Amino acid sequence: MNFIVRKANQDDMSDVMSLIKELALFEKEPDEVEISQDELVKDGFGKKKSFKCFVAEFESKVVGMALFYPRYSTWKGNVLHLEDLIVTKKFRGKGIGYALFSEFIKYAYNKKVKRVQWVVLNWNDHAINFYKRNGGEILNDWRVTIMNKNSIKKFVKNESI
Amino acid sequence: MNFIVRKANQDDMSDVMSLIKELALFEKEPDEVEISQDELVKDGFGKKKSFKCFVAEFESKVVGMALFYPRYSTWKGNVLHLEDLIVTKKFRGKGIGYALFSEFIKYAYNKKVKRVQWVVLNWNDHAINFYKRNGGEILNDWRVTIMNKNSIKKFVKNESI
Numbered sequence: 068m069n070f071i072v073r074k075a076n077q078d079d080m081s082d083v084m085s086l087i088k089e090l091a092l093f094e095k096e097p098d099e100v101e102i103s104q105d106e107l108v109k110d111g112f113g114k115k116k117s118f119k120c121f122v123a124e125f126e127s128k129v130v131g132m133a134l135f136y137p138r139y140s141t142w143k144g145n146v147l148h149l150e151d152l153i154v155t156k157k158f159r160g161k162g163i164g165y166a167l168f169s170e171f172i173k174y175a176y177n178k179k180v181k182r183v184q185w186v187v188l189n190w191n192d193h194a195i196n197f198y199k200r201n202g203g204e205i206l207n208d209w210r211v212t213i214m215n216k217n218s219i220k221k222f223v224k225n226e227s228i
Numbered sequence: 229m230n231f232i233v234r235k236a237n238q239d240d241m242s243d244v245m246s247l248i249k250e251l252a253l254f255e256k257e258p259d260e261v262e263i264s265q266d267e268l269v270k271d272g273f274g275k276k277k278s279f280k281c282f283v284a285e286f287e288s289k290v291v292g293m294a295l296f297y298p299r300y301s302t303w304k305g306n307v308l309h310l311e312d313l314i315v316t317k318k319f320r321g322k323g324i325g326y327a328l329f330s331e332f333i334k335y336a337y338n339k340k341v342k343r344v345q346w347v348v349l350n351w352n353d354h355a356i357n358f359y360k361r362n363g364g365e366i367l368n369d370w371r372v373t374i375m376n377k378n379s380i381k382k383f384v385k386n387e388s389i
């Protein structure tokens with residue numbers, strides 16, 4: 068396979084948007100995607116950059132991406148979070164996911180961060196095995212907790228949850 | 229209880245450091261704290277700020293803190309992550325944790341973020357109940373995955389994991 072991995076530019080955000088939607092469908096949450104292509108362009112390439120992104124390109128078409136940003140650990144200091152690692156279905160099993168992951172880990176190494184992290188669905192055995200094989204450690208006793216916009220508003224307005 | 233909640237300043241980082249160590253001990257990982265007070269000062273109040281922090285003060289002594297920073301969701305856009313919410317043992321059960329959490333949620337509301345999030349240990353029933361009561365939703369099917377500095381290096385150097 069003759070693919071390349073490179074830094075994303077703002078013209079890639081249309082393809083990145085499609086990949087985000089594809090992943091949300093796989094994760095059984097297609098209706099949770101509220102972001103728009105314009106927001107991705109603004110947030111990734113505007114004045115205040117909220118993320119960085121690598122894309123995998125095959126025959127001038129984006130077929131995968133790794134999107135990440137800094138986080139802060141009160142144990143380790145500056146760390147990186149891999150928000151999404153996606154390869155479109157047709158192109159899986161060809162080493163593209165590994166190449167994207169590898170580019171991200173090399174970036175982290177060069178930035179000298181003491182940790183990288185991400186989340187994985189507990190039924191996604193394929194991803195879990197991939198991560199374990201490459202040095203990831205699954206922390207089974209932590210649970211992600213979220214509070215959505217509606218609950219934030221209810222809390223602030225003292226409305227019952 | 230006559231406590232106040234206010235923005236942290238760099239002189240609070242000594243107390244914040246103690247709170248971080250106290251939480252790590254409670255979480256059964258005391259040896260994982262590698263950060264120093266100087267790093268907290270630099271990362272929170274230097275040129276490039278990696279986090280924001282509120283502290284709770286009682287009789288001129290810091291007895292609790294909430295530390296948070298921005299993250300990016302490819303579903304929601306800009307979100308906030310609450311890294312630590314800590315009240316020192318002697319001062320628990322007095323509403324200080326609620327006051328700190330409340331200040332964080334109000335900050336998120338004013339910033340108009342579409343989501344806030346954090347992680348909780350699955351055996352910490354007290355915290356889980358507190359979060360649920362206040363509008364948090366525990367996502368049971370996601371697992372946190374980390375890769376530490378040593379594994380990052382091994383991966384990049386092609387050494388066996």
